[in-house]
Amino acid sequence: MHITILKNLFAGFLRARRMTRHFGRRIMLDTVVRTGVGREAPDTLSRTLAEAALADRDALLARLGSHADGLTERQAEAIRARTGFNEVGHEKPLPWWRHLWHCYRNPFNLLLTLLAAISWWTGDLEAVTVIGTMVVFSTLLRFWQEARSSRAADALKALVGNTATVARRPASADAAPHAETYFGVRLAVDPGRDVEMPVRMLVPGDIVRLAAGDMIPADCRVLSAKDLFVAQAAMTGESLPVEKFAEQAGASTRNPLELDDILFMGTNVVSGSATAVVLATGDRTYFGALAGRVQAVDRGPTSFQMGVNQVSWLLIRFMLVMAPLVLLINGYTKGDWGEALLFALSIAVGLTPEMLPMIATSTLAKGAVALSRRKVVVKRLDAIQNLGAMDVLCTDKTGTLTEDRIVLARHEDAWGAASDRVLELAWLNSRHQTGLRNPLDEAVLERVGTGAPPGQAASYRKIDEIPFDFERRRMSVVVAGADGRHLLISKGAVEGILKACDRVLHDGVETPLTPERLERVRAVASALNDEGLLVVAVAYRMPEPAREAYGVADEQGLVLAGTVAFLDPPKESVPQALAALAAHGVPVKVLTGDNERVAAKVCSDVGLAPRGVLLGGDVEAMDDAALARAVESHDVFAQLTPMHKERIVRRLKANGHVVGFLGDGINDAPALRAADVGISVDTAVDIAREAADIILLEKSLMVLEEGVVEGRRTFANMLKYIKMTASSNFGNVFSVLVASAFIPFLPMLPIHLLVQNLLYDVSQSAIPFDRVDEEQLRRPQRWQPGEIGRFMLFFGPISSVFDILTFAMMWFVFGADTPARQTLFQSGWFVVGLLTQTLIVHMIRTPKVPFVQSRAAWPLLAMTAAIMAAGVFLPMGPLAPELRLQALPPLYFALLPLILLGYMGLVQAMKGYYVRRWGWQ
Known part of the structure; x- marks a missing residue:
């Protein structure tokens, strides 16, 4: 179960287009409309569909090798062997070597490789070793995590995948009831009856039964229908459902989307019922034929991805400004432009957030595993952030506030x-x-x-x-x-x-x-x-x-x-869940199609005192401005249609809220799509599960409250790394600029910067496992790139103050004031720089007093302690000559605690001022 979730997370962040085909069908259909390709189809496919639309029913079944009562199981197996599974855009797993290449080829790794090549060309083998270690560590970790997620893909599909009702005809060899295995699950099949099976198992010739709420599982020809209305806006852009019939009205129609008796994969039944025969599956469907074109049009970035990108480019732009500045200052003051170039490149590496993809991936994977333990399945990556940022939850009544035991x-x-x-x-x-x-x-x-x-x-x-x-x-x-x-x-x-x-x-x-x-x-x-x-x-x-x-x-x-x-009696756990959600800053609004008196009575029974009840007719009569005010002053909305629910959700979003919507019916699908985070359950109708971003394996507000807390914990841990990286990098570069202007030698060699950066990154690899202060979980959390920039400029120079004190100590106390004694100077700053960088992990992870009021999780404590010990050991151990370091005198270690304690004290004092002035996310 835990590994199952990883598939979806990496799908959204690392290779969204390739790894979300099952759940991305709706997204791709939306893209079809946006790009206009949905109105075109290959001529061969158009002719085939037109012929099927006009064909006599019995002749069509005979051509497909089918029967009015469906296929036998043996016939279906034989056809499936020829046509394959009913999957669109399914890619075979990449060979391991291509997968490894994809994990390597990101801008950060390419930049490090370029630096390694320059170092090898100049004979700096130590730098090559350190840089190579950084690249290999990042690439292999990403490779390992993605491999695990890929292996879990089928399990995830089985967990929340769609099924179809299919007719199975008995035959002499198939007459006895038997069991079939679908995704590792044994299902009883009684021949001659309708059976539920995974959509991917359908084959051409299958007879399917359709009812309101069903997704169309393949391209089909209607055999019989009663008031069948299908929503195919995702294919045509038409807002109203289209009625389908068992016969084509005219023989002149050639546009497949205008055929009266043809149903298309990925659309859904709004009302009515029908029996249909499957014409084509997988890539042979109308949707499958268009998928190749649509795949070239990427989905727009989510708010989560935009936030990560903004932070990455902030640091990269900072690198592009500071690295040339360091080059000019050192080249001009030292006269050795070659060494200055290497040093500037090392600064660039130090400023490169090469661990950001790995930290983000690890943090989200850890969060998804934790959510899975709480019976929450994440389908899209940004849903974790949106779940933590959610400040209004809209929910239906039945099954959420009540037992759903009518x-x-x-x-x-x-x-x-x-x-x-x-x-x-x-x-x-x-x-x-x-x-x-x-x-x-x-x-x-x-x-x-x-x-x-x-x-x-x-x-x-x-x-x-x-x-x-x-x-x-x-x-x-x-x-x-x-x-x-x-x-x-x-x-x-x-x-x-x-x-x-x-x-x-x-x-x-x-x-x-x-x-x-x-x-x-x-x-x-x-x-x-x-x-x-x-x-x-x-x-x-x-x-x-x-x-x-x-x-x-x-x-x-x-x-x-x-x-x-x-x-339908109220759930006993609801009052506790509502109180917990309220304590975490998430008020609940009830959106129901039921009578307002029933809704008000149920809300009263569970302790939700509504400030007012708004009816669907009132919503209909209001303009957007009036509704925007009404949604803030009312908590219960009754007698709503699906469009009313969607409109209410959109008004709440327009008011600046991050809105979650919990629903499981066909009437909830528009609101699920409109919400920032759509939440459904594994027993929901197909279209509701397809529209949702998160699937609950138990329809409970208590489960959802736990998901909200875990989403905030995941996001908070990711913000820790970003804040630490931004402030630490800024402080280091500022210190380098000061030292380069006044010291006649490099304050630190390129190899020192690289080793320091490597060790610092390793120390932060345990951040995904860290605990988060309860106070930070009580409020919704959102991306605030401006706040991250302010944080960097505020806390970065604090470390520079103590770097400059270290410069003065090494210069005046230990006499490291000439190029001949630069190794002692560099060793002294190497230790202080690494220890303060590592301590900042604990100082910035919480607004409280670290180690006393808030203690990090043991993996992070152990990792940072090990890195600090390594930082002290390297100048004193056998590797010192190779790293161009030297042993430090005893007096240094007597003064070192004073520097570190002063640093911690000043950071803590400034944290208090920062929290009072701007708060702490």
């Missing part, structure tokens, strides 16, 4: 009396609908159980259905009784049903729904809502004349039969 509590007529007739009608509707089955339907069916259905329900057969959508907020089925008469039964939100009713059933008599009776019906429903029950209205009518097909227009003139009320 039970049917009551079935009553419109006047509040128990009614078996209402239960019978509700059972018929839930039993025969094939669209988006939800927990309410399951609760109705469970209430009746496996015994005989109520009344005469068992004698009814299904004729047709009118699927649910989020505008009508109701769905209907049409059934026929033993007498052949048709009965239309509609079930949905109370207001949605009342709009279609003109009569009400009372004491077995249908009476007009007068305003007085309407008010009474609403009062009964409101009373149930006030008890925390979710109320669904049930209505019916007997259409005349009977026919085989019905539509939305038939949902009129209904008779209100009554209501069914459901109970």
